[in-house]
Amino acid sequence: TIRTLDNPIYATRIVKDSLFCLDREARSRVISIDTTEARFKLALANKKYGQVMHMVKHSRLCGRAIVAYLQSKGFPEVALHFVRDPQTRFRLALACGNIEAAMESAFSLEQQQGADGKSRDVWGELGSEALRQGNHQVVEMSYQRKKDFDRLSFLYMLTGDNEKLRKMLKISNMRNDIMGRYHNALLLGDAAHATSPQIGQGMNTALADAAVLNALLDESKDNWEAVLPKFSEQRVKEGNALTDLSFYTFSLSPAMQVKLMFGQMLRRKLHFLLPSVFDNDPMDEVARGGKLSEAYHRMSELGIIQKVRLANDSVIRDHFERNVGMVRDSGKRSFTKKVV
Numbered sequence: 001t002i003r004t005l006d007n008p009i010y011a012t013r014i015v016k017d018s019l020f021c022l023d024r025e026a027r028s029r030v031i032s033i034d035t036t037e038a039r040f041k042l043a044l045a046n047k048k049y050g051q052v053m054h055m056v057k058h059s060r061l062c063g064r065a066i067v068a069y070l071q072s073k074g075f076p077e078v079a080l081h082f083v084r085d086p087q088t089r090f091r092l093a094l095a096c097g098n099i100e101a102a103m104e105s106a107f108s109l110e111q112q113q114g115a116d117g118k119s120r121d122v123w124g125e126l127g128s129e130a131l132r133q134g135n136h137q138v139v140e141m142s143y144q145r146k147k148d149f150d151r152l153s154f155l156y157m158l159t160g161d162n163e164k165l166r167k168m169l170k171i172s173n174m175r176n177d178i179m180g181r182y183h184n185a186l187l188l189g190d191a192a193h194a195t196s197p198q199i200g201q202g203m204n205t206a207l208a209d210a211a212v213l214n215a216l217l218d219e220s221k222d223n224w225e226a227v228l229p230k231f232s233e234q235r236v237k238e239g240n241a242l243t244d245l246s247f248y249t250f251s252l253s254p255a256m257q258v259k260l261m262f263g264q265m266l267r268r269k270l271h272f273l274l275p276s277v278f279d280n281d282p283m284d285e286v287a288r289g290g291k292l293s294e295a296y297h298r299m300s301e302l303g304i305i306q307k308v309r310l311a312n313d314s315v316i317r318d319h320f321e322r323n324v325g326m327v328r329d330s331g332k333r334s335f336t337k338k339v340v
Contacts, residue, residue, distance in 0.1 A: 086112065090122060094129050097287075099138055102126050110145070120146045127151075133287055134200030149180060157187040158202075199249065201286060205242050209235050241296035248308040249283060249299065252315040256308065263304075 009021040009029065019031045086108035093102035106122045127142030136159060143152040149168065156164045165188050172180030213231055220226040251257040270278035282290075282298040299305050321327040 090126075094125060097129065097133065099126075099130055099133065099135055102129065103138060103141075106142075106145075124148070131200060136200070149177075150183065153180075153184050153187055162188065199242075199245055199283065199286060201242055201245075201292065205238060205292065208238070237293045238291065241292035244305065245283075245286075245292060245296055245299065248305045248312065251308045251311050253311045256311050260304065260308070 007024060009023050009031070011019060011021045013020045014033075014035075017033055017035055019033050021029050021031065023029055086105045090102055090105035090109065093099075093105060103126060106126050109122050123142045123145040127139050127146065127148075130136075130138035130142060136155065140152065140155060143149075143155060149171065153165060153168045156162075156168065165184060169181065169184040169188065172184055212234055213227070216227045216230055217224075220230075249260070251260055264281050264283070267278065267281040268284065271280045279298075282295040282302075286292060286295045296305065318327075
């Protein structure tokens with residue numbers, strides 16, 4: 001904290017919010033100072049996040065200078081606590097990947113600017129961030145708000161939602177959109193081959209495959225016999241990891257999915273409080289550009305892949321047996337099943 005004084009002083013020591021000093025006449029003086037901002041920045045620099053959040057909630061820190069400081073130091077999630085302006089909150093929320101806060105700000109901006117104003121750009125940016133995180137529900141809502149019909153149709157194709165694709169075809173007919181009718185009809189033919197969008201990395205992986213293949217071709221001067229073994233060594237594991245992570249990081253069992261979500265929240269919290277002790281959640285590292293194979297390895301070490309695979313296979317098998325009539329629900333449980 002800096003303040004201007006009429007006469008120079010000579011500081012001797014500081015105790016809490018009191019500055020002990022001598023003036024030009026060598027008289028001892030005590031000046032009250034506010035060290036809140038300094039203590040806040042020191043706690044932030046020392047990664048004492050518990051103390052930081054306590055000061056956020058109980059002190060009077062505010063102002064653009066604090067927000068700018070937090071942004072420059074890479075703490076947009078902390079700066080978010082100091083801002084009420086929807087536009088600034090939206091930017092900070094996107095910077096720290098807080099989809100819920102960004103969505104709340106987007107609704108506020110839409111009310112201020114109108115559905116046909118600049119708010120469409122806001123929904124577009126929110127949709128891009130949600131897509132990066134694999135949150136296809138928010139992606140769908142953003143595309144709907146923005147009235148981005150082409151991307152909305154493609155999203156429904158990726159998620160295998162034939163019913164909504166048919167609705168998009170009807171909308172194209174109502175709007176007399178010839179290209180829209182063509183695209184939706186084309187996508188309806190491919191929607192049966194949907195892949196899981198759970199982690200939102202399919203297109204990223206394909207682009208990474210192309211980049212690696214291009215680099216290997218340049219390195220070997222287009223010698224395909226030398227390229228293909230190296231390409232397989234580097235990328236086959238990434239493709240298989242993508243498939244398994246997509247299917248086995250989300251449980252079809254509601255009870256297990258709640259446990260998985262709680263475990264992910266706990267890992268994030270522990271990493272936030274003690275980053276040098278606890279690693280970040282493996283799937284969060286994927287969103288930051290980490291390798292899928294490394295995330296698969298860590299998820300396997302945590303035992304998540306194995307448990308979810310067993311649970312999902314059991315749910316799918318149970319559904320199949322009941323659907324085809326192999327097993328009937330009599331409403332009674334056998335003595336053996338009760339014991340087991």
